[in-house]
Amino acid sequence: MQRGTVAHAYLFTGIPGIGKMSVARSLAKALTCSSGSKADFCDACTSCLMINGETHPDLHIIEPDGDFIKISQVRTMQDRLLYTHFLDRYRLVLIDRAEAMNLQSANCLLKTLEEPPENTVIILLTSFPYRIPATIRSRCQRVVFHPLPSRMIEEMLQELRGPTASDVYRLSSRLAGGSLGRALRWQESGILQQRKRLLALVAGSAHSLLNAIFDFADELGEDREALRELLDLLRMWIRDVMIAKGGGATADLLNIDCADRAMHMARTLSWPRLFQQDLLVADAQSALQGPANPKLAMEQLLLMLSPTPGNRGAGPVLQSNAALTL
Ligand SMILES: [Zn+2]
Structure with a gap:
């Protein structure tokens, strides 16, 4: 993705384990990478490494605290956006399982979406987009992650986990319903x-x-x-x-x-x-x-x-x- 063509806010939707968070992180790296590439990231510079380790000062990740994403979590994020901008590139806010926002949190986030700060990209990730208020959805560019074909999951398992009795991968890829994350988890569990x-x-x-x-x-x-x-x-x-x-x-x-x-x-x-x-x-x-x-x-x-x-x-x-x- 070329810099300068990014939206202020995205809504990533798709079943759990389909790769929404991996893509969100990759986008975060592409937008903050200091290697000078305009469309990709190096995965080796300080910025990329800090995104990988979730220690990047311009990356803010919100996930449910218990059952909900609370208004205090959204406010903390907003305060950070007001006062800090460390590395002079993009700032990113990733809101995982965004459907867990209660009404207060959603209304609070809406203010940021209505007046998006400069050089800031907010990504909401969810498997249940219809649970997110329409006022929020309409302000985000929707990116739909479709379930992966089982053949592709099988190949990715081979690549990521190395060769094994191939029928184990074939079985997992069929049962995983298009979710690579689920298939990967099963290999360990x-x-x-x-x-x-x-x-x-x-x-x-x-x-x-x-x-x-x-x-x-x-x-x-x-x-x-x-x-x-x-x-x-x-x-x-x-x-x-x-x-x-x-x-x-x-x-x-x-x-x-x-x-x-x-x-x-x-x-x-x-x-x-x-x-x-x-x-x-x-x-x-x-x-x-x-x-x-x-x-x-x-x-x-x-x-x-x-x-x-x-x-x-x-x-x-x-x-x-x-x-x-x-
Ligand atoms: Zn980099």
Whole structure:
């Protein structure tokens, strides 16, 4: 991007992990780099290094403090813009998860957007643009980040993480739904292996099923983040079984390592049962957003999903207490 053609404010939108923050940082470097390049950055000068380390005095990053971006955070940023301009180039404000601004913060930011200071670029990043007031959106130039094709994610994983059994990357790239960040995170977290265990529980193919369910809930019960991720993956699995049941080909499935099992489940489960399973997982997802005990929520869910002795796979939804006294 050539200097002199930048807008005062941008709204970067797209799913989490798609690269919005990386691009925002690159733009910050391009606008402050001291190497003299007009369109790029060197990634080696003091300025670039300070942007990388988030220590650049003309870079201000705001992210939610708890659930919200508070008005005090916006005011601190505005004070900095009023009084300081260190390196005589651009100043940048990055507002991550900008949808977390409450009404007061948004109104406060609006003043800056209405009278943008010289040589200042404000970038709002969000996966939920419709939650940002229209008055703010209309003052920003929108940049949409589309989900990446799974083929591209697979290639980027090879490049960033080095060669490995290529089917691991192929699987992650299909399940990641266009988010490179998510695929990268999975390489470290081992969540895809947990997914496989989870699928065995739901299919009822795990050894000593009831014990296996309680062990699983015990191990992961404290980790809300992992559970959220696993429930997302579980819904993708149910989607796969539905596709298989609808006559879809193996190539249409996301869980390519469990295609045979998906085909088998498709023959075993009725349509009502499949929709019921999806609903049960959706309910558990909402429960995890609230104060529910994650371990108990997971136990309950798995007892209702799996073909445990009291459940038989196709029966009506068990009441939660009934599920717990199995
Ligand atoms: Zn540089």
